[in-house]
Amino acid sequence: MIIPKYSKKEIKQLEKSVHEKILGSWISNEDLDKEVKIFTAGEGCWLYDIHGRKILDTFSSLITTAVGHGRIEIGEAMLEQMKSLEFFPIYHDGFTVPQIKLAEKLAEIAPGDLEVTCFVNSGSEANEFAIKMARQYFWQTGQPNRTKVIARRGSYHGTTIGTTAVTGFADLRTVSNPVPGCLFAPQVKCAQCEFGLKYPSCKLCCLKGLEKLIQSEGPDTIAAIIMDSLPGSNSGYPLAPKEYIQGVRKLCDKYGILLIFDEVQTGFGKTGYWFACEYYGVVPDFLDTSKAITSGYQPLGAVITKKKIADVFKQGPGSEFRTGSTYGGHTLACVAALKNLEIFEREHLVEHARDLGKYITRRFKELKKYSVVDFISGIGTLWAIELKSDKPIGTWIRDWCWENGMILRNNGNMLVIAPALVMTYEEFDLVMEFLHKGIQAAMKHFKIK
Numbered sequence: 383m384i385i386p387k388y389s390k391k392e393i394k395q396l397e398k399s400v401h402e403k404i405l406g407s408w409i410s411n412e413d414l415d416k417e418v419k420i421f422t423a424g425e426g427c428w429l430y431d432i433h434g435r436k437i438l439d440t441f442s443s444l445i446t447t448a449v450g451h452g453r454i455e456i457g458e459a460m461l462e463q464m465k466s467l468e469f470f471p472i473y474h475d476g477f478t479v480p481q482i483k484l485a486e487k488l489a490e491i492a493p494g495d496l497e498v499t500c501f502v503n504s505g506s507e508a509n510e511f512a513i514k515m516a517r518q519y520f521w522q523t524g525q526p527n528r529t530k531v532i533a534r535r536g537s538y539h540g541t542t543i544g545t546t547a548v549t550g551f552a553d554l555r556t557v558s559n560p561v562p563g564c565l566f567a568p569q570v571k572c573a574q575c576e577f578g579l580k581y582p583s584c585k586l587c588c589l590k591g592l593e594k595l596i597q598s599e600g601p602d603t604i605a606a607i608i609m610d611s612l613p614g615s616n617s618g619y620p621l622a623p624k625e626y627i628q629g630v631r632k633l634c635d636k637y638g639i640l641l642i643f644d645e646v647q648t649g650f651g652k653t654g655y656w657f658a659c660e661y662y663g664v665v666p667d668f669l670d671t672s673k674a675i676t677s678g679y680q681p682l683g684a685v686i687t688k689k690k691i692a693d694v695f696k697q698g699p700g701s702e703f704r705t706g707s708t709y710g711g712h713t714l715a716c717v718a719a720l721k722n723l724e725i726f727e728r729e730h731l732v733e734h735a736r737d738l739g740k741y742i743t744r745r746f747k748e749l750k751k752y753s754v755v756d757f758i759s760g761i762g763t764l765w766a767i768e769l770k771s772d773k774p775i776g777t778w779i780r781d782w783c784w785e786n787g788m789i790l791r792n793n794g795n796m797l798v799i800a801p802a803l804v805m806t807y808e809e810f811d812l813v814m815e816f817l818h819k820g821i822q823a824a825m826k827h828f829k830i831k
């Protein structure tokens with residue numbers, strides 16, 4: 383690994399350019415005034431910033447770098463490909479070998495009869511494409527009125543107008559134009575049940591609510607239900623009862639609705655399964671992925687669907703899927719994904735995530751002794767610790783961890799721990815040390831007993 387060095391003058395200029403030449407997302411100028419974080423190198427779960435500080439990354443660079451930073455072999459595979467052909471788009475009748483090989487690999491690891499891939503560039507695009515595919519599917523099979531999409535409160539699905547419209551956080555939708563036909567079902571977070579009920583005595587009130595919504599809207603107007611079987615870092619990884627997710631599948635079958643699972647965040651081993659839906663024993667009609675498909679070495683997204691759905695778009699001129707993106711399934715991104723998945727298999731990372739998840743479960747129990755820890759939720763390498771306090775304790779702990787050398791993601795008073803799949807047990811012990819000390823320091827600072 384090479385750790386580049388910069389002079390004080392160069393750093394000052396780079397920081398100035400961040401202020402003046404970049405419009406970031408979700409960052410206020412007030413935060414940037416405090417500190418501009420510039421990263422220059424990485425290895426495994428560790429990053430180096432421009433000042434040469436070594437920092438433990440517990441959010442795997444936005445839940446992407448499953449195989450960790452610094453895997454030169456991924457770059458070497460891309461370089462090898464570049465010696466012959468760097469890129470040809472999947473648009474009409476042209477393909478490159480890495481695109482075909484990756485589609486074959488995804489068919490092998492995807493659950494059930496999911497075996498046909500449509501490549502895109504990102505998670506948002508994967509969800510957008512799946513929604514468009516579901517609508518065109520019905521349009522072409524004689525049910526053009528099936529256009530509505532049901533999503534869930536508390537689930538995030540992306541950045542485009544379409545995926546923002548099905549994102550179940552009202553504040554994220556405020557500045558997007560509303561898209562007609564996007565409906566919301568209850569969030570399923572048993573620890574904070576919307577109905578104030580407890581599982582199993584609730585008798586899955588949320589599932590009944592979903593069925594009522596389908597019935598009241600008219601089942602033959604609904605194209606798809608989109609959900610993250612395990613909602614992500616914005617929602618605190620609430621594990622729904624298995625019978626809820628299985629019940630959603632049954633409702634889709636009963637009413638002829640297509641089921642889209644957003645596995646952008648949960649896909650590729652993070653739950654200890656290749657895909658979260660395997661934990662629930664449910665196969666959706668569309669499985670949308672991105673992030674860890676390349677471990678962040680290249681941008682790539684994919685919608686994996688069933689042959690019987692894909693075949694509807696292969697019935698001669700006029701039936702083809704009417705959308706496509708220039709760079710979707712970029713040849714070099716497919717090479718990166720193939721090498722990434724080779725590392726997954728060689729190092730048994732899915733199994734490691736499952737074992738590490740059991741260790742995390744055990745060690746997180748230690749945190750329950752703190753009065754501010756409300757509840758902890760997650761599986762594999764995806765975890766959230768919900769704190770109860772009327773003070774901004776989550777942000778304080780995040781800042782404390784950063785100052786002491788660890789990246790910790792927080793959503794208000796929810797702390798998120800979602801490390802790379804390569805995190806070792808020793809590295810996780812270090813995470814625990816940070817959490818203990820950070821929580822204790824915060825309680826002292828806010829005078830919480």
Ligand SMILES: Cc1ncc(COP(=O)(O)O)c(C=O)c1O
Pocket residue numbers: 504505506507509538539540541610614615644645646647672673
């Ligand atoms: C569950 C989920 N869906 C969709 C997206 C959007 O993916 P992208 O940022 O690659 O467009 C994300 C991104 O964080 C996500 O976590």
